[in-house]
Amino acid sequence: GKPKWPRGDEKAWKEAMRDVDTDTPSITRSIVSHVQTSLARQAYNLDDFGAYQAAALSVRDNLILNWNETQLGYTKREPKRAYYLSLEFLMGRTLDNALLNLGLKDQYKDGVKQLGFNMEDVLEQERDAALGNGGLGRLAACYLDSSASQELPVWGYGLRYRYGIFQQLISPEGNQLEAPDPWLEMQNPWEASHLPVLQHARLDIFLPPQLPRLDVTYEVRFYGNADRLPDDSGRALWHGGQEVLAVAYDVMIPGCYTRNTNNLRLWESKPKRGFDLNSFNAGDYERAVESSNSAAAITSVLYPNDHTTFGKELRLKQQYFWTAASLQDILRRFKNMDKPITDFPEYVSIQLNDTHPTLAIPELMRILIDEEELSWNTAWHIVTNTFFYTNHTVLPEALEKWPVPLMEHLLPRHMQIIYDINLFFLQAVERKYPGDRDRLGRMSLIEEGFPKHVRMAYLACIGSRKVNGVAELHSELVRTTILKDFVEFEGISKFGNVTNGITPRRWLDQCNPELSALISKTLKLEKSVWLKDLYKLKDLLPFAEDPHFRKEWAAIKQRNKERLAQHVKTFLGLEVNTKAMFDVQIKRLHEYKRQNLNIFGVIHRYLAIKKMTPEERKKLNPRVVFFAGKAAPAYYIAKLTIRLIVNVARVINADPDTKDYLSLYFLPDYSVSVAEILIPASDISQHISTAGTEASGTSNMKFCLNGGLLVGTVDGANIEIAEEVGENNVFFFGHLAPAVEELRYQHLYHPVPIEEKCPALANVLNQVSGGLFGDGSVYEPLLSTIRQGDYYLLSDDFDSYIAALAMVDEAYLDNTEWVKKSIRTTANMGKFSSDRAINEYAESYWNLEAIKVPTTSNFLTG
Ligand code: BZD
Numbered sequence: 090g091k092p093k094w095p096r097g098d099e100k101a102w103k104e105a106m107r108d109v110d111t112d113t114p115s116i117t118r119s120i121v122s123h124v125q126t127s128l129a130r131q132a133y134n135l136d137d138f139g140a141y142q143a144a145a146l147s148v149r150d151n152l153i154l155n156w157n158e159t160q161l162g163y164t165k166r167e168p169k170r171a172y173y174l175s176l177e178f179l180m181g182r183t184l185d186n187a188l189l190n191l192g193l194k195d196q197y198k199d200g201v202k203q204l205g206f207n208m209e210d211v212l213e214q215e216r217d218a219a220l221g222n223g224g225l226g227r228l229a230a231c232y233l234d235s236s237a238s239q240e241l242p243v244w245g246y247g248l249r250y251r252y253g254i255f256q257q258l259i260s261p262e263g264n265q266l267e268a269p270d271p272w273l274e275m276q277n278p279w280e281a282s283h284l285p286v287l288q289h290a291r292l293d294i295f296l297p298p299q300l301p302r303l304d305v306t307y308e309v310r311f312y313g314n315a316d317r318l319p320d321d322s323g324r325a326l327w328h329g330g331q332e333v334l335a336v337a338y339d340v341m342i343p344g345c346y347t348r349n350t351n352n353l354r355l356w357e358s359k360p361k362r363g364f365d366l367n368s369f370n371a372g373d374y375e376r377a378v379e380s381s382n383s384a385a386a387i388t389s390v391l392y393p394n395d396h397t398t399f400g401k402e403l404r405l406k407q408q409y410f411w412t413a414a415s416l417q418d419i420l421r422r423f424k425n426m427d428k429p430i431t432d433f434p435e436y437v438s439i440q441l442n443d444t445h446p447t448l449a450i451p452e453l454m455r456i457l458i459d460e461e462e463l464s465w466n467t468a469w470h471i472v473t474n475t476f477f478y479t480n481h482t483v484l485p486e487a488l489e490k491w492p493v494p495l496m497e498h499l500l501p502r503h504m505q506i507i508y509d510i511n512l513f514f515l516q517a518v519e520r521k522y523p524g525d526r527d528r529l530g531r532m533s534l535i536e537e538g539f540p541k542h543v544r545m546a547y548l549a550c551i552g553s554r555k556v557n558g559v560a561e562l563h564s565e566l567v568r569t570t571i572l573k574d575f576v577e578f579e580g581i582s583k584f585g586n587v588t589n590g591i592t593p594r595r596w597l598d599q600c601n602p603e604l605s606a607l608i609s610k611t612l613k614l615e616k617s618v619w620l621k622d623l624y625k626l627k628d629l630l631p632f633a634e635d636p637h638f639r640k641e642w643a644a645i646k647q648r649n650k651e652r653l654a655q656h657v658k659t660f661l662g663l664e665v666n667t668k669a670m671f672d673v674q675i676k677r678l679h680e681y682k683r684q685n686l687n688i689f690g691v692i693h694r695y696l697a698i699k700k701m702t703p704e705e706r707k708k709l710n711p712r713v714v715f716f717a718g719k720a721a722p723a724y725y726i727a728k729l730t731i732r733l734i735v736n737v738a739r740v741i742n743a744d745p746d747t748k749d750y751l752s753l754y755f756l757p758d759y760s761v762s763v764a765e766i767l768i769p770a771s772d773i774s775q776h777i778s779t780a781g782t783e784a785s786g787t788s789n790m791k792f793c794l795n796g797g798l799l800v801g802t803v804d805g806a807n808i809e810i811a812e813e814v815g816e817n818n819v820f821f822f823g824h825l826a827p828a829v830e831e832l833r834y835q836h837l838y839h840p841v842p843i844e845e846k847c848p849a850l851a852n853v854l855n856q857v858s859g860g861l862f863g864d865g866s867v868y869e870p871l872l873s874t875i876r877q878g879d880y881y882l883l884s885d886d887f888d889s890y891i892a893a894l895a896m897v898d899e900a901y902l903d904n905t906e907w908v909k910k911s912i913r914t915t916a917n918m919g920k921f922s923s924d925r926a927i928n929e930y931a932e933s934y935w936n937l938e939a940i941k942v943p944t945t946s947n948f949l950t951g
Contacts, residue, residue, distance in 0.1 A: 093933060095949050102949055109323045110149045111193060116200040119147040140206045141184070141214035145198060148187050152341040153300070154941070155350040163242050167426050169435065171935040172419055173233070174449060175442035176411065177226030177391070178247050178353060179254075180218040181595070181761025184211075189599055190238070190343040192617070216272050217760045219253035220355075222395040223677045224589075224787050225481050226440075227761065228559075228923075229442055229877030231787075234592040235927040237351040238621060240939040244926075246415040248407060249338045249355035252390040257719050257758045263735030265720055265728050267393075296423045305337035307417040309410050314712075315502035323509075324459050327502040333384040334359045335414035345594050346617040348942040356414045358387035394721045395677055396487040405491060405499055412449040416456065430461055434474035434554075438935035441478045441553070444489040444545035450476060450552035451506040459502070464566050465509070477934050478549040478556045479587070481784050484681065490542035492536065507543060514551055518578060532574050550575050555934055557585045560806040562826060587930060588809055589780065589785040590923035593620050596791045600765035603645045604795065604852045604915075611638060624919035634911040643908050646772070646796060654716075657754060663742075666752065669711035670901055673767055673792070674775040675759055678720035678727035680874065680881050681782040687716070687775055688734050689853045689883070690890055691741075691753055696856065698747045709750045715767060717759035729871040731755065736862040764788070767858035771797035772907075773820070773897055777890065779881045780804045781826035789941035790921040796911040800893055802886070806921075814917040818910045820900075822893035823886040832885050836878055843876055843884050850875070850887040 095102050110116065124130050130139050162172070188194040198208040221227060229245065236243035255267040313330025317323075340353040361384070386403065387410050423436055441447060450472060457468035478626040482488070497504045509535040522528050534551075537544040550556050550572055558564030564586030568576050576584050598605040598620055599679055609616045612628050619625040630640040647667070654665040675688050690716055698706060716734050720727035738753040756763060768774075774792040776783070776799060783805040793799055802823040811819045824832060837839075844851040854872050858865040870900040875883050901907055919925075931937040 090772050099949070103525075104700075106946070106948060107154070108946065109154055109191075109889065111227055113196050113199045113203070116147065116193070116196050119150065119205055120144055120200055120204065123147055128218075133390060135204075137206065137210050138214045140201060140204065141211045142856070144201060144211060145184050145215070148184060148191070148193070148197070149341070151191060151193070152187060152350055153342055155343065155348050156339075156341045156352065157948065158348060158946060159350045159942045160352070161947045162940060164425075165947070166940055167436075168242050168940050169438070169935070169937055170244065170939050171236075171438045171440060171931070172415065173229060173236075173243060173245045173440050173442065173478060174410065174412065174415060174446040175226070175229035175245060175247055176445040177442075178218075178229045178233070178245060178344055178355075179221030179223070179226035179761060180230045181765070182212070182217055184215055185599055186234075186595055187343050189594060190345045217253075217762050218272055219270060219760055220247065220250050220272075220391055222254060222391070222393060224785070225395070225443060228589055228787060231590065231592040231595075231923040232927050232930075233342045233351065233353055234345070234594060235590070235923040237342045237349050238347065238592075238594070239924055239931070240344060240347055240349045240794075240941050241351075241927065241931050241937055242940055243351055243937070245342070245351075245353040246411065246413050246418075247353065247355050248388050248391075249357045249583075250388055250391045254391055254719065255393055259731070259735060259755065259757045262738075263732035265722075265731050267722050269390075270328055275676070298316065300339045300341070302337040302339055305418070306345055307335045307414045308332050309358075309413045309911030311406060311409070311499055313501065313507055317505070322462070323465050324462065325502055325505065326460070327455075331384070331408065332361045333387065335410060337418070345620060349940075350942075350946055354415070354418065356388065356411055358410055359522075360384035393719070394723070395678060396482060396484055396681075397721065397724075398487070398489050400490075400492055400495065402495060402499065405495060408445055409448050409452070409500060412446050412452055415446075416449055416452055420456065430457070430463065431467065431471065433471050437475055438554075438937065439476050440930065441476055443479065443481050444549050447545045447549040447552070448500070449504060450548060451500075451503040451510070454506050454510070455502055458506075461599075465513075469513075471553055474554050476549075476553040477930075478553040479608065480546065480556065480558050480567050480571075482562075483563065483571050483784070484782060485571075488571065489545040490536060491545065493541040496543055507548065510548070510551070510803055511535060514842055523579060523789075528574060532578070546571065547575070547824045551579075555583055555585055557587045557934070558810060559587065559589045561586055561588060562781070563784040563805060565932060566781060566826070571766050582714065585933065587926055587934075588806060588920070589787050590921050590926035591787055591794070592791045592923045593623050593794065595765070596768070597794050601645075601649065601769040601795050604642075604769065607641055607645060610689040621924065623922035623924065626916050626919050629912060629916040633909045633916070639905065639908045640797065642912055643904075646911070647769075649769040649795075653766050656766050661754070661756070663754065665713055665754070666711055666749070669713040669752070670771050670772045670897075671713050671715065671770055672775070673715045673771040673797070675715070675717040675756075675764060675767055676786075676788060678718045678724070678730055680726060681778055683777050683779065683883065684716065684718070684730050684734070684880055685871070685875070686777055686886065686890055687714075688730065688737060689850060689887065690894060691751070692737060692853045692856060692861075693891060694751055694894075695737075695741050695744075696748055696852070698750050699744075701733075706750055710898060711750050712752075713749070714753045715756060716754070717756040717763060717767065717820075719759060726871055726874060729868060733857070733868055733871065740862050764791070768792055768797070769795045769888065771795070772901070773798045773800050776801035776805070776807050777823070778802055778804050779829065779886075781823055781829050782881075783807075790918065793914045794918045794921065796915045797908055798897075798907075800897060800915060806812075809920070810918075813920050814914045818914050820893045820897055824882065829882065832882055833880065836880070836882075847884045847887050849891065850884055861901070 120143045123146040127146050128142055193807050201208055201211055233245050253270045253272050255271050258266040258268055260266055311331045313328055315325045315327045317325045335356040336359055338355045342351040342353055358479040389404050391406055453472050454468050457463045515529050518532055534544055534547050554834055558567040568584050605616055611632055650667045650671055654667045657663050659667050676682055678684055720731055734755045741747055742752050770790045771792050774797050776786050780802050785806040789799055789807055800820040803821055803825050857868050
């Protein structure tokens, strides 16, 4: 018969089982118990950091219980699952988000208060998990929150980098310096630790709600040889080379007001053996240590380059290590269900977040052919019904390409498979367009050259069921530019759009609790309702006419501005004029995002104010401009932009003629947590990319959701935001995407001197050259990108940009109208919830259904 389960005395089990206890006494008990035993600390010397650790462990206990029930439920129900493969997850802090999603914030606040701590200070102790560069990584984090909140069986797969995105420091000259971000250590690298070594060493198991799964490991091979078998099976044997181990670390992802708690599985690399015994015996100690070093190096650091490709071997190793481990894990889970392998796409969808995981396509082919012994056609059918590819950029320099010699060396079998895919694909193209050699060259997965390169976007495209861009305009540009030939060949229905979204949990409820409370009160709805159905915000519209409501609305914005000012005071020691309009541009530094346009606009304004009489100045509404963002460490021009901003700030903030009317701050070390303070405090924010270059943008959505108005170009998701909130509530300027190509052509072949074309901008550039902000020669390389070529069209858009900012000034004078605009903006942002976006993926791409985890436990029965 069946073995008795659970073992032993069922009653004893039942009585000992704990559930999520939500009353304050239980919470206090659980925190204190973690102080006593997990941390081995005393009440008398417990500091904020200890309180944070204990609270985080206590919350983690709850998450683990929910996580267990969720995974048990999924295993039992055998639903179709989706996997989100992303090399980046920009999670930020976890504790506050978990408390809010669990609905336990107030109880924990009371609990820590009883123990003598202030919740705000406790939450401040947590370091950001900054395992991403920017929008792409943060999007992945928002999608995890939405998947769990929508009760969808989705797991994320990524890498557990030991070092996240670098910490940015600004030197006295205004240069960006980079320091490592050892987020797993509690200690700030710039401060001495006052804490015992024991805790230091053990901290990584306590920090974010993360669980090492030392039993979940897979082997991953690199290098070696691939020998095709001498039969006609198409199989090959890949052997030799280096083998490393992937170890799983699980991060629990709680849904909002549901028991569903999904998983983010991050892989860490380790040597397969501590050291290679053979070389050790041979006395080659050096080599033995080396092999263990290089295995661990794979997941040591996040590459800080967005929008460029560098062709570094270690980056390619990261990509293969991660896709190989993830696919083994996914296949093992599938096989536990005992279904025929040909059913794989009925049970598994895999979303590729950009081309970074494209190796999953040849890797799944390899497994299906070489290990499962399927035919090429069967394998290809499975593959092309499993994967989905999201493109995040049309900038040519950002499209991923790998040198063929590097691929052949590192992944010899995969290179064979890619050549085979290419052969069959081009044969099909040739059948449809006989004799069209140009087309074959354009569409080949292999770019000719010395060396040849593999075009990853093309491989991702032909290996996927569907391809999507991240905003309407961007998806149209994908269809008409970079993948035009593929649309013609494969048909347009494969090429879709899913406009990005943001989670309103973090980007409204968590970062702007007062506004969240006002919304709940006004709508007479629990936040658990409108946070999961963001279109409900529409019902705020009539309240724009209510003077009392407007007053409360404006007062919250004001307090958020004061909170930001307090932050600047604490971290930079600077006073900020909170009566001024707050104007914010925060994003990675890049020429296409045109921080340069913004800083030149600031200089223009400064020069204009300088020329005014004191009476004229008094009529101005003061403006404070904030910048924040990191530059890729090797991106020289972007770093010069930072230097210019810092030095302009130094001059104008100290100028007695202007400082009451215009000031400027560059906030160092931009992060998710810094964004949470800046975004709710903005009156306007700038999203001013050259038309057609910003795929979507997502911070634009965050600002508008928090009632900040948008200054922007007709680009990316700005367009859809304007459609939703009304064009009269956004400040648009600049040339449109279809004009860009022609303008660039004119710049090249009929250049007009900038003095003639845009005297206002020429004057600004001359002031910089002339040394108004310190040695002008320093900025020559930056200035000449505009004087010569001006690829990003600053000289074409500058005048209309200045005009748009003048319209902002004009509109701000009418405070009542301004607050109405702010309310109407928030009210119309429902579309941009990442819940809407993830549901579009679930329905139109993955064919995935929600599974609600029961509140009653399956713990004993399985
Ligand atoms: O992705 C960004 C786009 O630039 C935004 O327009 C868009 O809103 C978001 C989300 O779709 N792309 C990135 O953030 N890209 C990277 O960070 C990146 C990272 C590594 C390599 C290449 C690009």
